[in-house]
Amino acid sequence: MALINIATHEIHCKIVYYGIGYCGKTTNLQYVYKSINPAIRGEMLSIATETERTLFFDFLPLDLGTVHGFRTRFHLYTVPGQILYERTRLAVLNGADGIVFVVDSQAEKFEENVQSIAELEMYMRRLGKDLGHFPFVMQWNKRDLPSALPVHVLDRYLNRRRVPAFEAVASSGVGVFATLRAISKSVIAQL
Amino acid sequence: MEQLSNLVISDHELEAIRATLSKLLHDTSASTVMLLDKSGQVISNFGNGVRRNVTSLGALLAGAFSSSRQVAELLGEKDFRTIFQQGMHENIYTTLVEEQWLLVIVFDKLTHIGLVKVLSKKATDELVRVLARVKADTSRRKTSVINVEFRSSVEDTIDLLFRD
Ligand SMILES: Nc1nc2c(ncn2[C@@H]2O[C@H](COP(=O)(O)OP(=O)(O)OP(=O)(O)O)[C@@H](O)[C@H]2O)c(=O)[nH]1
Ligand SMILES: [Mg+2]
Numbered sequence: 001m002a003l004i005n006i007a008t009h010e011i012h013c014k015i016v017y018y019g020i021g022y023c024g025k026t027t028n029l030q031y032v033y034k035s036i037n038p039a040i041r042g043e044m045l046s047i048a049t050e051t052e053r054t055l056f057f058d059f060l061p062l063d064l065g066t067v068h069g070f071r072t073r074f075h076l077y078t079v080p081g082q083i084l085y086e087r088t089r090l091a092v093l094n095g096a097d098g099i100v101f102v103v104d105s106q107a108e109k110f111e112e113n114v115q116s117i118a119e120l121e122m123y124m125r126r127l128g129k130d131l132g133h134f135p136f137v138m139q140w141n142k143r144d145l146p147s148a149l150p151v152h153v154l155d156r157y158l159n160r161r162r163v164p165a166f167e168a169v170a171s172s173g174v175g176v177f178a179t180l181r182a183i184s185k186s187v188i189a190q191l
Numbered sequence: 192m193e194q195l196s197n198l199v200i201s202d203h204e205l206e207a208i209r210a211t212l213s214k215l216l217h218d219t220s221a222s223t224v225m226l227l228d229k230s231g232q233v234i235s236n237f238g239n240g241v242r243r244n245v246t247s248l249g250a251l252l253a254g255a256f257s258s259s260r261q262v263a264e265l266l267g268e269k270d271f272r273t274i275f276q277q278g279m280h281e282n283i284y285t286t287l288v289e290e291q292w293l294l295v296i297v298f299d300k301l302t303h304i305g306l307v308k309v310l311s312k313k314a315t316d317e318l319v320r321v322l323a324r325v326k327a328d329t330s331r332r333k334t335s336v337i338n339v340e341f342r343s344s345v346e347d348t349i350d351l352l353f354r355d
Contacts, residue, residue: 012214031355035355036352036353036354036355037352040352045309047305047309059309062352062353064345064348064349064352065348067341067344067345067348068340068341068344068345069341070341072345072348088303094217094218094220095217095218173355176355177353177354177355180353181349181350181353181354184349184353185346185349188342188345188346188349189342191342
């Protein structure tokens with residue numbers, strides 16, 4: 001639920017990057033952080049293990065400044081993708097206005113991706129939301145790797161809803177901002 | 192008994208405080224979020240755990256906080272700003288808003304303490320700003336609505352700013 005504070009003229013939107021462990025969620029936020037105009041970004045907060053796996057979440061606030069009299073803010077989050085953190089994922093999802101599902105395109109990750117989308121759908125139902133009527137985009141990440149499945153295969157099996165999907169190589173920034181623009185606009189359209 | 196603070200909180204500032212507290216309540220799934228004056232006065236109180244005895248609770252929490260602070264001081268702790276009370280069912284997290292207010296979050300074990308810490312830090316930052324406005328006794332007014340023009344302006348801004 002976006003916070004639209006008429007009294008204080010503020011709008012807050014929360015965008016969550018979801019997906020399996022090691023698929024590149026944190027890498028997306030890190031790229032945004034280091035490449036976006038520093039005036040727009042706040043501090044990036046990462047609660048991670050010593051080995052850089054997300055333990056709780058990453059958090060990156062972006063502030064568009066005042067647009068038409070409203071201070072518009074997007075709060076980007078990642079969930080921890082590793083299986084054991086499932087309750088944490090649910091906690092981070094809570095209050096999301098939009099979701100980016102980051103797919104690890106490698107063939108050997110296909111099944112895990114499928115399970116992760118099923119989990120997301122279940123959590124959204126639990127939160128009283130229907131993914132079919134919710135700002136939601138897909139990112140096909142790790143397109144640079146040799147075992148990446150063809151996009152049309154990913155699209156057929158992982159994108160049943162035919163939501164906007166973007167090819168990416170998050171580690172070099174390819175597709176990162178295209179994905180962010182798409183989800184942000186989708187969130188604003190649903191305000 | 193401590194003296195009442197001289198702060199005068201306008202309707203407008205109270206509105207801002209309530210927004211911060213309700214957001215915190217929602218995002219942490221806490222049962223209660225309170226803003227207290229350090230004297231123990233309840234400035235604002237949010238939550239489904241409706242507290243009949245909210246007034247005494249405020250006083251006790253503020254008392255417990257300053258007591259713990261004294262303990263910390265005796266132990267040579269320099270910057271004591273929070274206490275975490277872990278209960279069987281409910282946990283209480285209390286944190287200082289500058290030297291004036293206390294933000295209190297009551298939550299159960301389905302909520303992660305890390306989330307409470309991070310989000311209460313954010314809320315505290317917001318409340319610090321409200322406090323500054325309260326102290327300066329200023330208020331601002333604007334009128335606007337979310338309309339087609341607003342949406343298209345935001346879209347243009349997104350295209351402009353969300354890029355490398
Ligand atoms: N080759 C390649 N590597 C990538 C790409 N995107 C991310 N990586 C690498 O994949 C590894 C894991 O990336 P993270 O962003 O930490 O993954 P995560 O999804 O946040 O993982 P969890 O925090 O465990 O959920 C890092 O070493 C990244 O550099 C990509 O597009 N191509
Ligand atoms: Mg991560």
